[in-house]
Amino acid sequence: MAQSPSDTAALRRWRLILGRYAQDRLGGNTGFALDSEDWKLERTLDYLYDREYEQRGLTRGPGSLDPSQIRALDWLQRARKLFPQEVFERMQSQAIERYGLTDLLRNPATVAELEPNMALGKALLAMRGRLSSEMRDAVRTVIQRVVDQLMARLRHEFVTAVVGRRHRFRRSMLASAQNFDWRATVRANLRHYDRDSRRLVIERPHFNARVKRSLPWDVILCVDQSGSMLDSVMFSAVVAGILSSLPTVRVRLVVFDTSVVDLTHLAHDPVEVLLTVQLGGGTDIGRAVRYCETLVHNPQRTVLALISDFCEGAQPAPLFAAVRRLAEARVRLLGLAALDDQTQPIYDQATAQKLANCGMEVAALTPHRFAEWLAEVMN
Known part of the structure; x- marks a missing residue:
């Protein structure tokens, strides 16, 4: 029985997803086979995902493309196309x-071909x-x-929040009773004086602008x-750079x-x-x-932001004592258990709770929420 085009398309997708070990079950008895363009996809996928089979103790099959047959740069260029x-x-x-x-990270020409993203930045820093x-x-x-990508994503958030919010606050307070200029x-309203009722009708009240x-x-x-804090280090460096550019910080x-x-001398x-x-x-x-x-x-007028997993390797008593002193001095204490896009915090909750008891506000936040x-x- 002939297959419909939709069946053939589905088989093709599953064959490319599952790899060569699915060939007999998906194509052996149905007459389905990959065409020449599909084989390009197959060989490119094999170069990377056959490593999954190797990690499970399986060897590369005949026709697979092992690392000796293709250079990392060639694979990158092919995959991008x-x-x-x-x-x-x-x-x-x-x-x-x-x-x-790591072959991708050992040749300057190959590194230049890589698409810059957080994963690549982390890998390069870890191998530096x-x-x-x-x-x-x-x-x-x-x-x-x-860094440029992260700055473009975060700068507006910080500038709007830290600088813009002050202006919103100021406007909301203009009409408060304590700013009323009688x-x-x-x-300004004398012309609206009602002689019969002997009352001044206020058409437009005036308020002092709070300075x-x-x-x-x-x-x-x-x-x-x-x-374990590589994500947080990267985001923290970018946040420091953004805050350094603000005149009130x-x-x-x-x-x-x-x-x-x-x-501090490099924060910018x-x-x-x-x-x-x-x-x-x-x-x-x-x-x-x-x-x-x-x-x-x-x-x-000081904010101390501690960005950590709170896994203290030293005696914790000096840490708690210092936090209590800072809290008593009215320093605003923020503890960030995570500072990345995923916000999947893995931290010492017991230490975090003790820090909170000493006066530190503790949360797991994305950079935007921070x-x-x-x-x-x-x-």
């Missing part, structure tokens, strides 16, 4: 993150110490492109740079593991921050918070 952009970016991310296809010297310029270029109101002092806020970003950027490094340059941080190592949150305590000069939270605190 054959698949839609969204599919290609997902394949590239899986090649690096899931299958460890193992890359050859000739790769440095290529890595910097890719990291710059990834002298100007009487003077709000625009003293700058100090925002201290205290960022955990242990290996003074940014201090501190990164830590068991050591504490003040990168997210790329340089990312190429400077040393990912990995243990965690001493208490030491970092105690250092940040020394940076506080105007407690009531912008709103920061604006609420500063306004």
